[in-house]
Amino acid sequence: MKDHDTDGHSPGARYRLWPIGGRALAGFGATGLILAGVAGAFAYTGGYLTPGELTQARIIDRFQALNGVHPGFRRNHAKGVCATGSFASNGAGAKFSRAAVFAPGSVPVVGRFAMAIGKPFMPDNETEVRSLAISLRPPGGEEWRSGMIDIPNFPVRTPESFYEFMQASAPDPATGKPDAARLQAFLAAHPESATALGLIRARPFATGFANASYNSINAFQMVNAAGASTPVRWALVAVDPFVAEPSDPAPDTNPNYLFDALIARVEEKPLQYRLVFTIGQPGDPTDDATKPWPAERAQVDVGTLTLDHVEAEAPGNCRDINYDPLVLPDGIAPSDDPLLSARSATYSTSFTRRAGEAKTPSQVQIPDTQIPDAPASGTQKGS
Known part of the structure; x- marks a missing residue:
């Protein structure tokens, strides 16, 4: 294992890139009952692989x-x-982690x-x-970045299996739809993915960004001041009441209706989420994102995220941040996932390509927000 400093990481942030053999996983999206296509919740792949194997x-x-x-x-x-x-932070997280973000007090977030x-x-x-995705920036130069999604588990366990998926x-170019036989063959060869997809399908979607909750999916190790390590998964749990999307919603002709609703909601009052740890126990898988931990596991509320401003992507804001899950402060470590x-x-490879391209204004615009059509500053690496 090696720690790598990369351009644009704030002082003290730690960037870990573990060689993992021929593993590669691309993004994943859920549309309808079968998660077809390759709309992505995350983008993954291994690095520094041998010729002929998967690469970023x-x-x-x-x-x-x-x-x-x-x-x-x-x-x-x-x-x-x-x-x-x-x-x-309410201080409850300090029992599990010595990271500065869990000491009582407030830190800025992008x-x-x-x-x-x-x-x-x-x-x-x-x-x-x-x-x-969030970047928490406590005093002292360290940083904690986390990218979360609103499904309870991931559909595949390894990068190789996602590449197959x-x-x-x-x-199919002729029909524009995936071949059902190929999908069924994949699921037959990967029963863990069939089970995982069933769990994902069973969970209703929220009506918007504001009342959805977001899960880390992967496990991490929290290390406290005494050096004790505890496996943890976390979630940002919406304070706004959950409302399920109806099974047959009326079509909306506004192509940005979810984002416009989010913008209006934040303009009304700050948006809040509780950061909740789920505490793993011996035997709980830390290397398999397809398997949620048992529902009876202890959960600890460690603080509240408040978002009070939204803006279109532009140079110097979140557009140029890589929400790399391995940018971790002292007190949070990767698991064996x-x-x-x-x-x-893969995030690094994505950034390298987009950083050298002219910037097209975002589809999501906010009144009075100007988006310069200019190259990225390159001050942060991002996916």
Whole structure:
């Protein structure tokens, strides 16, 4: 294992890239009952692989083949809006982690809401996976970045299996739809994915970004002042009451209706989420994101995220941040989940490509927000 400093990471932030063999995982989106296509909740792949095996470039190439090339945009989670605010720790997290963000007090946050797909101009829809990414910046120069999605688990366990899924779900050029036989063959070969997809389908979608809750999916290790390590998954649980999207919602002709509703909601009053740890116990899988932990596991509320401002993506704001899950402060460490280092590697490749491209204004605009059509500053690496 190696720690790598990379351009644009704030002083003290730690960037870990673990070599993981021939593993690669691309993004994942949920639309309808079968999660077809390759709209993505995350983008993953292994790095520094041998010739003929999967690489970051091959995965990003596949994203571009399926979603098109959209200059300046993330190759996944392409349609988004920036949000800023603060995280107020209540001190309860300090029992598990010595990270400064869990000491009592408040730290600034730069966040991003997005649709989990690589098409930045795709109309909003009620069943696409949504994400919330945050960068917490306590005093002292360290940083904690986390990207979360609004489904309870991930559909695959390893990067290799997602690459297979991506191939199986690619649309047939003749019909524009995935081949059902190929998908069924994939699920037969990967029963853990069939089970995981069942759990995802069973969970209703929220009516918007504001009343959805967002899950880390991957496990991490919290390390406290005494050096004790505890496996944890976390979630940002919406304070706004959950309202389920109806099974047959009336069509909305506004292509940005979910984002417009989010903007209006924040203008009304600050948006809040509780940061909740789920505490793992011996035997709970930390290397398998397809399996939620038992519902009876202890949950600890460690503080409140407040987002009181939204703005369109522009140079210097969330557009140029890489929400790399391995940018971690002292007191939070990766688990043995093989997807973590793969996410980190692919985000970097995505950023390298979009950083050198002219920037197309975001589909999501906010009144009085100007988006310069200029190259990114390159001050942060992002997916």
